Structures are given as C-alpha cells and as structure tokens.
Amino acid sequence: MAAGVHYATVSRALRGDPRISGATQARVRAAAERKGYVGGPAFGALSARRAPAAGTVAVERIALVCNRATAQGFRRYTHYRSIELGVRRRAEELGYECETLFIDRGAHDSRSLLGHLRKRGVRGLVFGTLEADRRAVELPWDEFSVVAIDSGEMLPAFTFVSVDQFHYTQLAFRRLRELGYQRIGLVVEREGEEATGDLHRAALLLAQAEIPEAERVPAVFVSRRYSSPEIAAAIAPWLRQERVEAVISNRVQVREFSGAAAGATLCMHAPMPGLAGVWVSFAEVGRRAVSLLTNLMQTGQCGVPAAPTWTYVAGTWRDGASAPRRTAVLDEARWLEAGGRRRNR
C-alpha cells in the first residue's frame, strides 16, 4: 500500500476508527483516493453485521422522500399512498427496511435530512414525487443511489420512473375515436410538461396525424395551481370555439371542467366510479423504482448517472359513463331536442 501501513490499518483508517491517529487516517485516505480505491458499501455493511456488537443488527435501509409532509396532506393524495405502498411492499419483499421521509415545512430541510440519512445508514433513496413549487432538496449525491419518480423539475437527471404519458395519451385518444368522438381536446398542466419531455403533446400530435386536419383540436394548458372551477372558466372559450366533443386530461377531476363534452382522465389511480380513462398503477411505479434502486445499490452505482435512463409503466383503458359510446350521447341530445319524447326506433 502506498501509505506504507498494514492493510488492517488501512481498513480501520478508512472507517475512521479512533485507534488510528488523525494524521495516519488522512495519509491513508489520500493514498486511497490517489489509487482510486472504492469500498463496496454493501460489504462494509456486511462486515459490520459480523462485528460482535451486542443487540445491533445491520440492515439495508432505503427511504422514500417526498416534499409534502403528512401535515400538508401527504396521505390525502391517493397517488402518494399508492407509491408508498408499492415502495414499501417491494422493499419488504427484497428484505430492505424502508422509511418515508419528508422535506417540508415542519419536517426536514436538506441539512437535517442528510444528518438523518447518515445517522441511519440509508444508502438508497426513492424520490416520489417532488412537487415543483414546494421545498427543494440538495444532498451530496455521490453518497447515495437514487431513483426519481417524476420530480423532473426538482432533481438532476437520476434514473427516472413514471407512468407512460406518451402511451396513455395515444391510448385514450384512439379509444375515444373508437367510441365515436371526433373532436378530442387535451387539457394538460403546464408545469411539468416540459420537464417530462412534452410527452402528452407529442403523443397528441402523433395521434392527430392520423385523422383529418379539420378534426384536430389544439391542446390547452392550465396551471397546476388551478382548481377545477378555475380550469372550467379558463377552458370554456376553447371548448366552445373548438367544438370539443371529448376532453382528455391528466387531471382526475376532468368531469368537473369538461362541461357538456365527454371527459376521460389519463391518470386514474384510484377507483372512480363512472369515470372513463386510463388506469395507471402508481404502486407499480413505486415497485419498479425500488427494483431499479436495489439494482443500483447492489452494483454500487451512486450519484448522478453519466447517461440517464427513463422507465415508463404502461396503463390500461377503462370505459366509463363519463365517456359513453357516442351514438348514445347523440341519441340523448336528439331526444332532448325533440322535447323529451322518446322516439320509437
């Protein structure tokens, strides 16, 4: 060894054992750095468990980190609950211990989070999801293996997992065409669309390329902060001018602003009776995030990857009363026009 000491000393020095003097520790560290020595963190932990420390058991820990604390309504959102469920289940299956941590007012900031993670020996993080206009997080990323669920605006380009927006937008569009709708409009939240690669709009343009130009409706943006009535007010002129027959949106409350048009959500993640749209499993997104994370951890990959990957979980269409087969809608309209007298057919 370049530092001219026994390898046992090296081992102790690198672990910061107090039996080794500060000067030697520094010398060994410098030599290790020069030589490019990298300790396998898993094996560090493995040898730690062999040490006869009474009553302590080393476990591999991962954490799910979100920036909306319980006090701010974390568990009121079904997609968060699903992600948490998926993450925890998969972690348990693979034998990891998992805790949910919050970066938020009244919870952690970056510094206290780092302290907590170091103290608990957490090496793997799933961010899921970090909302754009809430507290940000900044950690020495090289210490952690990281997988991000969405959170595109809030984090460097980590291994990314999300629902398949490109696929579900096309799926919904094509299904609504099959159901007889011609003028299909997309309402999408402006924030995040760019960070996630404009997938909704790219998919819309692709699906529209297959239909006559006269039937193409341009997408409309709304703010994430808008409530349903605010969206309804914002898009009313668009609905009218474009004569929209069916609205698709990544908001689940699409029925509250689609007006007279049919409505289908792109992102159904909890049972919603009567709502048509694409069912996406955030639990599966969470599971997939943990699978990817443990893969990174077991192969010792930390920090921001040189070349990122994006993994998308596909959804499946579900019919619902909010977007019935078109003939029925027309029949009803005709029936109303005729003064409510049902015609014999």
Place this chain on the structure above:
Amino acid sequence: MSVCRRQGRAGHGVTMREVGQIAGGFHHATVSKALRNDPSISESTRGVIQRTARKLGYRRDPLLDALIRHRLEKTERRAPRVIALIGEAATRSELEASPGGAALWCGAVAAAQRLGHQIEYFPHGVGQMTARRLDAVLYARGIRGVILGPLAADGPRPTLSWERLSAVKIEGGHLEAPRCTVAPALLRGVKDAFGRLWREGRRRIGLAIRVDSDVLRRAQLKAGFLFAQQACDAAETVPVLEVGGRDAVEVIQQWLRRHRPEVVLAESAVWRTIAAAAGQTRRRSPEWIGIGPAEAMCGRPGLVLEYERLGATAAEQVIGLMQTFQRDAEQETTTTYIAVTWRDGAPSRA
C-alpha cells in the same frame, strides 16, 4: 442460489429451514425455490410455503443477496448461468455483421460477464428454429433469462413460455411479450436534433423513416419530429417521408421535388434507397443527417444509437429480473429509454 441464514443468531428472523419445517417438512432448497416462485415447485406447495413464510415474518436478507451477487461477479464458475439472446440472424457472426449487431452483442456480453452470467446466441426466424423448438431448447438447457434482439415487424413472433422466463426485448414495439422493453430515447433525440438544426438557422427540415419504423419504434421518431415542427410556419413544414415498398424511389423523388427539404434526418436503414433515388435527380440534394448505430454513420453528423448500451442495459435488466425472481408473465408493461447522443461529423451529400 439457496442461502440459509445461520440459526439462532440474535435479531435475525426466521430461517428457510424453519419455514420448511413448519410448512410441513419441506427441504430448505424447496423453500428457497418456492419463495422465488420457481415453477419447478408445484403451485400448491409454493402457496403453502409462501403463506407460512409470510405468517412467520420471513424476510430476505439484502446483504446476503448483495454478497451472492458479489461472489457471482468475482468468482469464476464452472457452469455460469446462461442468458439467451434471440435474434433473426442465422448465426452469431451474422448478427455481429448487421448494423449495431456487434455493439449490441459486446454490450450484452460485457454486462452479463460483469454480473456473473454468460450470453449465448439463439436464432429465430424464417428458416430458423421454430418458437416451439426454441422454447424446448431453453427449457432443456435450464435457461431462465431471455433477451429478444431487434426483430423485423413482418417476421415470425416468438411465443415462448413467458410464465417461466425473465425477459427483456430490445425495441420490438410490435410484440406483446416480453413486457419489458429497452429502447433508444428517439423522441427526445429527434426533438433535440431538430432544435439544434433550427437554432443553426436551418429551415425545411425533413424526416425520412422506414415504413415499419412506427411499429418497431413506437412512433418515437415521428412524434418527436411532429412536436419539434410546431416551431415552423406552415409553409416550412415538410411531411414525414416513409420509405418502403416497390415504388420507394419514385416516392422519394416526388417528395424531394415537392417539398425541397434543406436538411433531412434519415434512419440509416433507408439511406441506400434514398441515395439511389437522389442520384437520379438533377436537383441539389439536401444535407443528410443520420439516425443509426455509430458504425453506420459513415462520418455523417447525427443521432447515434448506442447499441452497446442497449445490449448492456437489456442484460442488466434481465439479470435484475432473474435475481429478484420476476417472470415475464407477472410483469406490468414497461419501457426503459436510453439517451441517444448527437455527434457532429463531416456533413456529406448523399
């Protein structure tokens, strides 16, 4: 990979041996397999053992998993685990001669080796092994991991026993199974390439793809292109050229005459046809920008699809699935996209 925890150590929960005993006298190797959902154990036995394990609070030990993985990576095995790479080429050397094939193979082999596995090539397609025969061979050889290489849209579709296999396909948008896909992030790539050309002041930018590109690549190229085109005036918009069929040359010439593209992003698979068509016109040819594997670029600028990384990622994913005991039939449909890179080159005229 049957590993039991030593019994009687403080703080370490239940062992596989205990689970086996309590579930009704099963050997710990059976327990290990049952907990991994191995189909060689009957479904009812798997059920009993899994329920018992759950009841007793059995937990996998990630540190031991990491150790096993580490040992797999570091120690040489007399009989390494084999993953099948399935492709259309009749032989491995034919695969390596195809565009991107050599890189794909190298990437997959290197990644597999790093993780203690070996890749073996199996041909499937016209005049090759039928799916049934292939399936029987995989079964007899005890191969549980499969990578499906890029397959043609009109070729036979391999129907293997997906309930038994951990599997990943590369591209292959026309196939239902395997459900996990690894593909180049072409949507992002084309959008960025278009933006780059646009900022350089280039106008009348076109896209030329193979007719089956939309099916194989999930229309990633077209979607990215249509999105980027929104920046153009209607007068500058060039429609997508799809190359294929018997009258391809005529279609290309007509497209060139009518839309006069200044620069065209073109999949490497259509270059030869385009070159033949463009050679016959007297019009000044547009500049061609490539989309394809590095060795097919011939010094052109363009989007380089890194087949080595595709192969490596596919191998890593399959091994990940195998090691966490996930078979294809139980998977949700997922796609993993890998970044494509822009490369400057000496611009050339086709």
